[in-house]
Amino acid sequence: MPYGVHAPMDSVQPARPDAPRDPGPRQTRLQKLPRRHDTVLARSDARNPQVCCVGFVSDTDIKTPRGRVSPLSGRLGSRPVIDEPINIADFERVAAEKLEAGVLGYFAGGACDEVTLRDNVEGWQRWRLRPRMLVDVSAVETSAQVLGAEVSMPILVAPVAYQRLADSEGEVGMARAAAAAGTVMCLSTLATARPSEVAAEAPAGRRWFQLYCFNDKAVTRALMDEAIESGFEAIVVTVDAPPGGRRERDLRTGFKIPEGLGVPSVQAALGVDREVTIEETFSLMDPALSWSDIEDLASDCSVPVLVKGVLTAEDAVLAVEHAAAGIVVSNHGGRQLDCVLASADALPEVVDAVEGRAAVLVDGGVRHGTDVAIALALGADAVLVGRPALWGLAAAGEEGARRVLELLRDELELALALCGCTSPAELSRAHVQRAPGASVYSV
Numbered sequence: 001m002p003y004g005v006h007a008p009m010d011s012v013q014p015a016r017p018d019a020p021r022d023p024g025p026r027q028t029r030l031q032k033l034p035r036r037h038d039t040v041l042a043r044s045d046a047r048n049p050q051v052c053c054v055g056f057v058s059d060t061d062i063k064t065p066r067g068r069v070s071p072l073s074g075r076l077g078s079r080p081v082i083d084e085p086i087n088i089a090d091f092e093r094v095a096a097e098k099l100e101a102g103v104l105g106y107f108a109g110g111a112c113d114e115v116t117l118r119d120n121v122e123g124w125q126r127w128r129l130r131p132r133m134l135v136d137v138s139a140v141e142t143s144a145q146v147l148g149a150e151v152s153m154p155i156l157v158a159p160v161a162y163q164r165l166a167d168s169e170g171e172v173g174m175a176r177a178a179a180a181a182g183t184v185m186c187l188s189t190l191a192t193a194r195p196s197e198v199a200a201e202a203p204a205g206r207r208w209f210q211l212y213c214f215n216d217k218a219v220t221r222a223l224m225d226e227a228i229e230s231g232f233e234a235i236v237v238t239v240d241a242p243p244g245g246r247r248e249r250d251l252r253t254g255f256k257i258p259e260g261l262g263v264p265s266v267q268a269a270l271g272v273d274r275e276v277t278i279e280e281t282f283s284l285m286d287p288a289l290s291w292s293d294i295e296d297l298a299s300d301c302s303v304p305v306l307v308k309g310v311l312t313a314e315d316a317v318l319a320v321e322h323a324a325a326g327i328v329v330s331n332h333g334g335r336q337l338d339c340v341l342a343s344a345d346a347l348p349e350v351v352d353a354v355e356g357r358a359a360v361l362v363d364g365g366v367r368h369g370t371d372v373a374i375a376l377a378l379g380a381d382a383v384l385v386g387r388p389a390l391w392g393l394a395a396a397g398e399e400g401a402r403r404v405l406e407l408l409r410d411e412l413e414l415a416l417a418l419c420g421c422t423s424p425a426e427l428s429r430a431h432v433q434r435a436p437g438a439s440v441y442s443v
């Protein structure tokens with residue numbers, strides 16, 4: 001088995017005959033392969049026990065196959081246990097080892113019992129691809145059009161708050177990573193860097209701004225204005241918060257955003273020179289926001305306005321009727337209302353209701369190129385990834401986030417080729433069906 005291949009647990013032999021089949025998380029078994037005389041390193045994933053990560057490491061040389069020890073390598077004692085992360089789950093493990101428990105809980109956690117958090121990932125697995133054979137796929141491209149502009153892949157970076165908790169460069173590193181990968185980064189209102197700072201520090205990239213709407217419309221306007229003047233190309237209004245969801249992991253760890261990490265864009269929009277906390281920011285947001293506010297905002301905005309957090313056909317129609325240029329099917333990564341539909345289950349009804357009148361994007365649980373392919377086949381124009389890019393950033397800063405994005409692009413390219421498609425635009429509903437036994441929605 002070549003380096004970096006996923007293997008079902010069954011195909012990996014225990015190191016000793018009496019060793020347990022599944023040693024649980026972070027335990028590693030070594031096994032001699034009779035033919036290749038390489039050492040196989042297998043690490044089981046407790047959250048996904050069917051899958052383990054496998055890599056080869058020479059008995060005498062701890063260098064990677066490319067002749068260097070990767071900064072992303074995990075280690076068992078003094079020996080590397082895996083060369084480099086080969087999938088998003090690997091990046092998550094590396095990030096989890098680096099992050100302090102409270103921060104990890106803040107990033108990884110969802111609301112209440114985390115039903116939707118889990119379901120988001122599983123939702124994509126309730127669909128199956130229908131590949132077509134004997135199509136010339138000698139040239140496959142991943143580039144796509146989103147809101148009339150080209151991106152290198154229909155995989156964008158979702159707005160995620162407080163990225164300096166993951167890496168000292170925070171949103172600036174993430175913006176540079178997205179730029180290097182040729183895609184869009186969406187900056188959160190709750191970012192630890194202002195739109196103008198991100199634009200100055202990562203000038204090459206394309207950026208959207210995620211907007212929370214405030215009771216004081218002048219504050220909302222000031223936030224939008226700074227982003228648009230800084231070259232941000234779209235405004236994404238998040239409508240599934242406030243109030244913030246009940247995150248039980250944070251309650252258990254007692255996690256609080258540390259002092260010194262304010263919300264500089266809100267501070268500037270309020271015109272104050274003291275640090276603005278997340279609690280104050282949420283208390284100033286408008287809980288009475290309505291569809292007419294979205295229409296007012298869109299009609300007075302020089303860039304497209306998208307609505308993020310739609311999960312029903314009814315709201316998708318309202319978004320189109322109130323001038324939204326795009327919809328992001330999203331449940332905030334399972335962090336707001338628990339027990340709502342997984343994004344993968346909500347997507348088809350939104351696509352059908354929109355009937356091509358607005359762009360439809362989706363986020364939540366996208367972890368593989370095949371998830372992206374399924375989303376596109378169901379009619380999404382693009383997906384966004386939140387935690388995957390964050391795990392990359394936490395694992396190895398800008399480089400880690402870039403590698404996550406490149407990994408997803410490579411996986412999408414492979415999925416396209418194996419589906420018999422030469423570009424994302426060729427994926428259609430004919431390429432997807434409900435998995436046998438899955439019942440929520442059929443096309």
Ligand SMILES: Cc1cc2nc3c(=O)[nH]c(=O)nc-3n(C[C@H](O)[C@H](O)[C@H](O)COP(=O)(O)O)c2cc1C
Binds near residue numbers: 334
């Ligand atoms: C730690 C964290 C912070 C987030 N902050 C925001 C935010 O400030 N604004 C927003 O609209 N969405 C926010 N989101 C939601 C993401 O934009 C996105 O919807 C979600 O992460 C997608 O799910 P995924 O993480 O499974 O890819 C946040 C998500 C996480 C994990």
